[in-house]
Amino acid sequence: MKISVVFNSILLFLFYAGNLLGQPVLNKEVSLTGHRFLTFNTVIRVNQIEITRNKSIGQDERDQHTPDKVIAFRNAISAAFPDARITWAFSWLALHDTTDNYRQIRKIVTGYHYRYGDEITFIPGAYFANAYNTTDQVNKDLHDGLARITEIVGHHYRPLSILAGFLSSANQKYLSEKENIHVCQGNIWSQYAIDNQDGDGSVSYPYYPSEAHFCKPAQSGKDFIDCVNLDGWAVDFLAARRAGFADGFNSRMGVGPIETLGKYGKKTGIQEMMHTTAIHFDEGFKLNGFAWVTNCWELCLPYDMSCLTEWLHKTKKRWPDVKLMTQGEFGMLWRKHYKRNNFDYRFEETGSGIGGSDAGKKIRWFMNKDFRLALLSGTNGENEKVIDFTRYDVPAEEPVSGSTRNWSLLGEINQKGIRSRDRPVPVDSLSAAAKAIIRKHYPSLL
Structure with missing residues (x-):
């Protein structure tokens, strides 16, 4: 038997006998x-x-x-x-x-x-x-x-x-x-x-x-x-x-x-x-x-x-x-x-003041199967505006593999602000269809 085979066999034993040597066994x-x-x-x-x-x-x-x-x-x-x-x-x-x-x-x-x-x-x-x-x-x-x-x-x-x-x-x-x-x-x-x-x-x-x-x-x-x-x-x-x-x-x-x-x-x-x-x-x-x-x-x-x-x-x-x-x-x-996409993720952050983590700014994210929504404001919540609203319940299509570097999925408003349409807006100024789907998940936002 080759030395490498013996070595790997010993390691395999040690892994499965983990508790004996203080190594964890997956709970x-x-x-x-x-x-x-x-x-x-x-x-x-x-x-x-x-x-x-x-x-x-x-x-x-x-x-x-x-x-x-x-x-x-x-x-x-x-x-x-x-x-x-x-x-x-x-x-x-x-x-x-x-x-x-x-x-x-x-x-x-x-x-x-x-x-x-x-x-x-x-x-x-x-x-x-x-x-x-x-x-x-x-x-x-x-x-x-x-x-x-x-x-x-x-x-x-x-x-x-x-x-x-x-x-x-x-x-x-x-x-x-x-x-x-x-x-x-x-x-x-x-x-x-x-x-x-x-x-x-x-x-x-x-x-x-x-x-x-x-x-x-x-x-x-x-x-x-x-x-x-x-x-x-x-x-x-x-x-x-x-x-x-x-x-x-x-x-x-x-x-x-x-x-x-x-x-x-x-x-x-x-x-x-x-x-x-x-x-x-x-x-x-x-x-x-x-x-x-x-x-x-x-x-x-x-x-x-x-x-x-x-x-x-x-x-x-x-x-x-x-x-x-x-x-x-x-x-x-x-x-x-999760057996399907019935998640509802939310995040809140106030800036650290380091680099692009702006001191004095607060961001709230809402993410679910139907859309993602980001709201940016001052730290006290004043003048909160939508900086990203990306719907997932609408058609989407990937590029042809090998054809391009750009594989982004940009929605109605995107956080990067690279298009003219990506200007921050108050949530109540979104379209009626946008407000309807947001209200379905987060009625308190409207």
Whole structure:
């Protein structure tokens, strides 16, 4: 018997005998309601954007991916959350690179699966697969990438989820019906004019996508896709209402390290990360009955990992009940609770004063199967106006895969303010049809 087989067998035993060694065993009795959840993802790739299997754009990142960095990264998380289970996503090239570093990395991460219960999965295109590839090619990449994951991890392993950045409805339908995977990080909430693909228009918490468009929640059994669509990064709602870098701010600011630690340094960066976390774990928890924060820290990023430990430590100290589980586990937990899109999400935020999180501003979000609605005002609620009203009960259509970067679903009024029609208006000045559907869900707003 080869040494690697013996090693993996020992690790498998240790995982299933977890309680004996102080490692957690998934509590199948955990319910969605009444709990705070944190999911943490990382990406291991070779090139910054692997647009096809053999073509890449952007920076070659081989030097940023080393076994020592993988170990330090996982230790930084365990230092704050000893029972954490995180999700590792490998790009196509990272799954197949034959250099010593990547071969060691794959073995180390496989060990973390057996030791901690970490999820190991595939990321097609290293984020933006549909901007560059046909639907059929993405399906083939998903199939072959998952097969490679099984080969690497062994014991017939299959992840519970896929990490994708953005992923079209047709590809999420394929995942559900052909690959039996029912969770996908398939949208990046509010992203517009940043990176290599746009996708504003969805709700920010989990939903089942429509066959018409991945940003649109399914309206009935006829357009229902049994794949829980998850956001990629929790962002500051006030910062996110901008397009790209409008006003000199980064619209993606939230819990992610690039827009916080990279822009403002450790002290202010962690302050904003905690502010965004609190949006969900404090008021959001009260409004929704559960709360979820998700983060993705790409392994190649150059930031001090003590910042990661500090954010997680502060989060654990302030909300000691928080559960840090894999993306797939959380998605399946949501799927167990919600059999259809009968959710009603609400969020409220007052600005932190950092970057685009405007001090003196307050934003309220309302999100359900039929529409999403955002109201912006001063901190006392004065002069509240609609800055986003996107209906989901109307027709929608995705672009042809590989044809464009713009996959947004822009409604009657969009928060980014990029069209002439996107001017803020009082809620009572909306059309009669808009007011009727809003009144159906939230009569107090009218």
